[in-house]
Amino acid sequence: EAQVTQNPRYLITVTGKKLTVTCSQNMNHEYMSWYRQDPGLGLRQIYYSMNVEVTDKGDVPEGYKVSRKEKRNFPLILESPSPNQTSLYFCASSSWTGRREQYFGPGTRLTVT
Amino acid sequence: EDQVTQSPEALRLQEGESSSLNCSYTVSGLRGLFWYRQDPGKGPEFLFTLYSAGEEKEKERLKATLTKKESFLHITAPKPEDSATYLCAVLNTGNQFYFGTGTSLTVIP
Numbered sequence: 001e002a003q004v005t006q007n008p009r010y011l012i013t014v015t016g017k018k019l020t021v022t023c024s025q026n027m028n029h030e031y032m033s034w035y036r037q038d039p040g041l042g043l044r045q046i047y048y049s050m051n052v053e054v055t056d057k058g059d060v061p062e063g064y065k066v067s068r069k070e071k072r073n074f075p076l077i078l079e080s081p082s083p084n085q086t087s088l089y090f091c092a093s094s095s096w097t098g099r100r101e102q103y104f105g106p107g108t109r110l111t112v113t
Numbered sequence: 114e115d116q117v118t119q120s121p122e123a124l125r126l127q128e129g130e131s132s133s134l135n136c137s138y139t140v141s142g143l144r145g146l147f148w149y150r151q152d153p154g155k156g157p158e159f160l161f162t163l164y165s166a167g168e169e170k171e172k173e174r175l176k177a178t179l180t181k182k183e184s185f186l187h188i189t190a191p192k193p194e195d196s197a198t199y200l201c202a203v204l205n206t207g208n209q210f211y212f213g214t215g216t217s218l219t220v221i222p
Contacts, residue, residue: 033210042200042215092156100162107155
C-alpha cells in the first residue's frame with residue numbers, strides 16, 4: 001500500500017529537549033516536505049527536498065532542521081524546541097512529474113511545555 | 114509575497130444545495146494550483162491539479178476551475194459525506210507550496 005508514515009503520532013516534551021520526528025514514504029517520490037498546521041494560519045511549509053541531499057527552506061524554517069540522506073526518509077529535527085512550536089505537523093511526498101499531487105502522512109501532534 | 118486566500122471560512126448547505134468555494138491567489142510564477150480535502154484528525158487528501166487559466170477538472174460532484182487570479186471549487190448536489198475542510202494551494206516556480214486556511218463545509222441531511 002502506498003503510504004507516508006510519521007512517528008511519533010503524539011509527543012509531549014519540554015522546552016529545550018532535542019527531538020526528531022521521522023517521515024518515510026514507500027512510493028519512490030522525489031519531493032518531500034514538512035508542514036505545520038495551526039488554527040487560523042493553515043498549512044505552512046517548513047522545509048522541502050527535491051531529492052537526496054537537496055533541501056530548501058519553506059515559509060517558516062526557523063527553529064527546524066531536516067536531512068535527506070535516503071530517498072525514502074525525511075526526518076524533521078527540533079534542536080531546542082520552544083512552546084511556539086506546539087503544533088500539528090504533516091509530512092508529505094510527491095512525484096515530481098504529472099499531477100505533482102502530495103500524499104500526506106497522518107500527522108504528529110507536538111506539545112512543548 | 115505568494116499568498117492564497119479562501120472564502121468563505123465556513124459554509125453550511127442543505128443536502129442537494131449546490132454552491133462554490135473560492136480561492137484567490139497571488140504567486141510569483143504559477144506551476145500549479147491544487148485542491149485538497151481534509152477530514153478531522155487526518156492529513157489532506159488530493160483532489161485536483163490545475164495548471165493554466167481556463168482549465169477545468171471534474172470528479173463526481175466536484176468541479177474545479179482556474180482563472181489568472183482565482184480558482185473555484187463547485188459542489189453540485191452535495192451529500193453529507195462531502196462535509197470536510199477544503200484546502201487550496203499553489204506551487205510556485207521556486208518549488209514552494211502555499212496553502213490557504215481552508216473552507217469548512219457542512220452538508221446537512
